[in-house]
Amino acid sequence: MKQKHPTPVQIRFNDIDLMGHVYNAKYQEFFDLARLEYFEEVIGSLISWDDQGLVIASVKVDFIEPTFLNDLIEVETHIASVGEKSLQMFQQLYKNGKAEPACICTTIMVSYNMKEKVSKPIPNEWKERFKTYEPELNFS
Numbered sequence: 001m002k003q004k005h006p007t008p009v010q011i012r013f014n015d016i017d018l019m020g021h022v023y024n025a026k027y028q029e030f031f032d033l034a035r036l037e038y039f040e041e042v043i044g045s046l047i048s049w050d051d052q053g054l055v056i057a058s059v060k061v062d063f064i065e066p067t068f069l070n071d072l073i074e075v076e077t078h079i080a081s082v083g084e085k086s087l088q089m090f091q092q093l094y095k096n097g098k099a100e101p102a103c104i105c106t107t108i109m110v111s112y113n114m115k116e117k118v119s120k121p122i123p124n125e126w127k128e129r130f131k132t133y134e135p136e137l138n139f140s
């Protein structure tokens with residue numbers, strides 16, 4: 001079974017729309033927060049966002065059921081696969097301890113050199129740390 005990184009997220013009043021549930025764009029903020037916490041724990045200080053980092057190339061979000069102000073939510077994050085210059089990250093938002101997710105996000109991220117403004121291969125150091133954290137990770 002894949003190692004999944006859990007991140008509890010606090011819902012705030014300004015996350016709620018006029019329908020009384022979490023506004024759809026706020027979910028991306030929840031996934032961003034969980035993504036950064038994943039990288040901080042797994043990669044640590046190896047990612048220099050001023051030098052080489054990861055940029056989002058594609059995001060797909062599936063909304064399964066609404067989330068409300070008083071729901072307790074947690075985002076589980078793991079990497080589905082790693083290629084030469086990109087990786088696919090999979091995230092699920094769970095609410096109130098339910099077994100089924102309320103929202104699912106799939107993100108393609110590209111390793112990118114911020115100074116040169118070009119994509120670069122994912123550093124072997126990162127790959128090793130991903131593999132240590134997620135032993136079943138698929139490298140293509």
